[in-house]
Amino acid sequence: MIMDNTVILSLLTLSLPAITALTCIVLLMSFYNKSKDANTRSLYSALLFFFVLIAFNWIYGIIYVCQCEVLPKIDPFIYCTYLLVQVTLYRYTYILTSLPEEKKFSKKHYIIPTAVLLITVGWSLFIPDAEKIYSATHVDPTGSHFPFYHAWVNTRYWGRAILSLIYMVLAVQRIMRYRREIADYSADSDRSSSNWLLLSVLLMLPMVIIPLGISLFGPLNALTSVGWIIPAILIVIHMVVLCYFTITDYYVIIEENTTENNIDASVPTTTDMIALNKKIFEEYISRKKPYLNPMLKITDLCVDLHTNRTYLSAFINKGYGMNFRQYVNSLRLKDAAKLQLDNEYSNEEKEELIRSVGFGSMRSYLRARNGNATI
């Protein structure tokens, strides 16, 4: 293939997400710690698989531009990977936003990609290589001797766009539901805000637009066009966001409420549970000051207060008219106001003062102050 500047630029553009995916794989594997809990391991494996699929897809694009002769060997698999990318990302979102007593990620989601893989691979065994190359590189069926196979191969662009849209909507729904629940579980408004997750789901929009562009302009024209740079950059940002917030544990997974099952002997039984009233609760809060912990969860208080999450959450809602996070943030705001008025702390940097009362960052402080604690 003649390497003029346009081809070189398109190769550089196509390699950008591939290199990003490979870099993210290396970073994820460096941070993967086998001693982490099962949820975190599932999260890491889902994300690793996602990056592997993305790398495969974009390396396919590079091969598509440079070495068309290799296409017949890998083209049958590419349709399946296009669909699997969406399923894998949804699985990642599912684990992150799962609630207690919710079913695990259903394997039914893999039915469509698996069926597509079997059909495409099986059918391609009877198709000559030249026809496979033609079907992969041309949208127009006129020159094809196997019109049905050609039509099937070219449905992948629409199939990918539709599946991307469906899973985007499902992911957004889950995130919204999670955000309602997390306010009663975690006082860490930064790590549980999942704004970055919402952003990363929306950054998958190119996955809807790109296939439509390819089906309109034709694969080869589209791939050698410099217009790829914008979706490529969006996908790079998407991968960087996902990778960074995963390796820095910037999330809160709501865990099973084992106290309600009374399985563990160290967990308070019904007979041990204390009658919680405002006096006991407020005395505990003022003495222990658990709100100073920026990553405080409601379950951290349950053992000390000899109660369970459901009861404590209901107690706070009823007794104070707000959810757990709002209550904890109100305590932090009171402390911050006290410190700001105290001359002893007048020279302290605002950020350090904010962190010393339990806020994770200035951002979470401002959010709480502006009454946006529940998000």
Next chain:
Amino acid sequence: MQIIITWFPFVVSLLCIAFMMMARYEIVRYPDRRMMDATIWYLTIIAGTFASWICYLLWPEAYVGAFALCYFCSSFTTVALYRVICEITLTRFLWWHYFIPIVMTLIVLIWSSMIPPEVKLGIVHGLGKHDPNYPAFSAVFTSVLVTKSVFNLLYASQSVKRYLSYRGKMKADTPKPYMLQWLKTVLILVCASVFIPVLTLVIGKNNTGVVAINSAAVSCSVVCLIMTVNVLKGNYPVREKRRIIVSEAVIEPDKPRKRRTVIRPENKIDKEELADFKNKVVTYFNAEKPYLDPKLKLETLAEQMGYTRNCFSALVNQAYRMNFNTFINRWRLKELAAISKASATKRLSRARQVILAGFGSYDSYQRAEQHAEATKAKRSQKPKKVTDTNRSKKNDNG
């Protein structure tokens, strides 16, 4: 193909910069920020170096226009690495190290602006062939490899020297992240890539040029990744504002070695011994303040005070009814109370006071304080229990 190979480390370094910038945004502590800044600066220079190679291959006009910047990046790479090494090994980086590369770059910039662009383009298109009308400038324009080799050799050797000096001060019980094993790998890769420009100069560009670019691309990518992973994980010691934590306190050689008291576990420690121990602790702690070292270990303190490890631990447990860590944290809390009242330090931020008192972090101070309050509360109060009323009624009824 050369362009793709050069593109790879350029993208990897940009990605590493993105990760580091996102991490830096979250950091509050000044020493961590300095560390991050030094690493980001180094990654930026790496990205600049490879960007200049890509320009050279793809857009000679852009390369010619930004030649001064390319020259700066080439000469500055190992200086930036040296600064990172200084931050990590807690040695002072002298800012005059920046002087020579900056002065050389300014000279090249000014001189280059006086030369017609066609001359520079001619040298690039001629693959380094000197222009007979501008021999001096041609020599400078094609001297990037020489400059790079000189700076690489100088600063790579200085970096290795700093690292070996740091390792020499480390003791066997230094925590693993502070041992900086990853930095050894980085320095090996950097030193290996140092010799490539030198080889290219000696053997000739045609033979080694491809090898030079490929190996530099691979080694730089690996260096960027290793550095990013370990800085994000926090695998480095951090300089404190008033105190550099490198090793445990050293016993002065002219002090007589103290007799070690050995108490067998089956022996009871009588009250007189406990009282004597308490007096020793008060005297020693008020004089030496060993608790100010956040990395203070039981073994270290025991040796300093002339006890064996087990003996000292048993004495602390029996005399104060708490474990070693809690005991040391109590002293730190007392120190913190004194710091917050003293006129010289009361105006400092709470976080700084906490560090001055010997806590490793604000979190460890919070935990210590909560533990102290919880212990105090436990002694004075117990939680009420409510029994299941149905069960109690059944019991009453038999």
